[in-house]
Amino acid sequence: MSSTSRVPSPVLKKSLTMALIQLASGSDKPKNLSHAAEKVREAAGTGAKLVVLPECFNSPYGTNYFPEYAETLLPSADGEASAPSYDALSAMARDNKVYLVGGSIPEYNPGTKKYHNTSLVFSPEGGLLATHRKVHLFDIDIPGKITFRESDVLTAGNQLTLVDLPEYGKIAVAICYDVRFPELATIAARKGAFALIYPGAFNLTTGPLHWQLLAQARAVDNQIYVAMCSPARDMSASYHAYGHSLVVDPMAKVVSEAAEGEEIITSELSSDKLEETRRNIPLNTQRRWDVYPDVSKGKVQFDDPDLPKPKE
Numbered sequence: 001m002s003s004t005s006r007v008p009s010p011v012l013k014k015s016l017t018m019a020l021i022q023l024a025s026g027s028d029k030p031k032n033l034s035h036a037a038e039k040v041r042e043a044a045g046t047g048a049k050l051v052v053l054p055e056c057f058n059s060p061y062g063t064n065y066f067p068e069y070a071e072t073l074l075p076s077a078d079g080e081a082s083a084p085s086y087d088a089l090s091a092m093a094r095d096n097k098v099y100l101v102g103g104s105i106p107e108y109n110p111g112t113k114k115y116h117n118t119s120l121v122f123s124p125e126g127g128l129l130a131t132h133r134k135v136h137l138f139d140i141d142i143p144g145k146i147t148f149r150e151s152d153v154l155t156a157g158n159q160l161t162l163v164d165l166p167e168y169g170k171i172a173v174a175i176c177y178d179v180r181f182p183e184l185a186t187i188a189a190r191k192g193a194f195a196l197i198y199p200g201a202f203n204l205t206t207g208p209l210h211w212q213l214l215a216q217a218r219a220v221d222n223q224i225y226v227a228m229c230s231p232a233r234d235m236s237a238s239y240h241a242y243g244h245s246l247v248v249d250p251m252a253k254v255v256s257e258a259a260e261g262e263e264i265i266t267s268e269l270s271s272d273k274l275e276e277t278r279r280n281i282p283l284n285t286q287r288r289w290d291v292y293p294d295v296s297k298g299k300v301q302f303d304d305p306d307l308p309k310p311k312e
């Protein structure tokens with residue numbers, strides 16, 4: 001028996017070239033920012049209109065680094081916000097006339113005295129379109145392999161993030177470990193997102209097993225594009241990022257993939273592929289809401305009032 005209620009299809013109004021920058025970053029923040037600016041210019045030069053940077057692109061990745069590199073996106077009670085990465089990302093978007101998913105940066109909120117792992121999304125005019133704080137913190141313990149506890153320092157965000165790119169449609173932005181939670185992806189897809197964008201930094205234990213698998217799983221379940229953008233691997237750093245930034249299409253085919261080093265990969269996202277996938281495998285008219293509930297119909301938070309807003 002088919003359900004009669006249809007889930008809206010994701011809308012991609014016209015083809016979109018997306019570039020993922022698998023950036024090599026180090027411990028020098030100003031250098032990381034100017035290097036990112038160079039690479040965004042290079043990515044825009046390929047014709048990309050949506051450019052993505054990796055998780056923690058302006059700092060090394062590790063709980064000990066978050067406080068040292070954190071920026072205040074919200075002004076403190078007695079003064080201004082100090083956010084060189086916000087200003088640099090805004091300029092990269094504006095100077096190159098691209099939508100920019102600015103990877104993520106460690107954020108300090110002076111009001112709550114809490115740290116977050118935060119992604120900022122900018123318009124081609126350089127305006128802030130959205131802020132996503134990592135909702136699921138990376139706390140794992142695989143004995144003898146990797147122990148990581150973001151929650152020792154960070155506080156999780158409280159909202160799902162959909163961003164409207166007016167000429168193209170909606171994307172969802174989340175960060176790394178968020179990809180392991182299918183509900184977030186499914187809700188975003190059912191709210192009309194045509195792509196899920198995850199700045200991320202898997203490692204050499206979980207990366208080979210799960211990175212591509214999770215991207216393909218989120219794509220095949222939701223019949224939308226999935227992009228995962230990693231830092232380049234640096235074996236002299238304390239955290240060894242997996243690399244292999246990739247884009248998966250709505251049929252779950254890997255359409256573009258980086259190796260381990262610094263690299264820019266580009267992909268063409270097409271509405272034809274979205275429509276063809278949904279026509280050929282019509283999951284959206286076959287769901288059984290009489291047997292199980294629609295996760296997107298419960299209470300979903302999209303508007304955490306505590307999030308940084310665009311600077312005046």
Ligand SMILES: NC(=O)CC(=O)C(=O)O
Binds near residue numbers: 138176178206
């Ligand atoms: N770094 C992360 O947030 C996630 C990760 O490495 C994993 O899930 O594995």
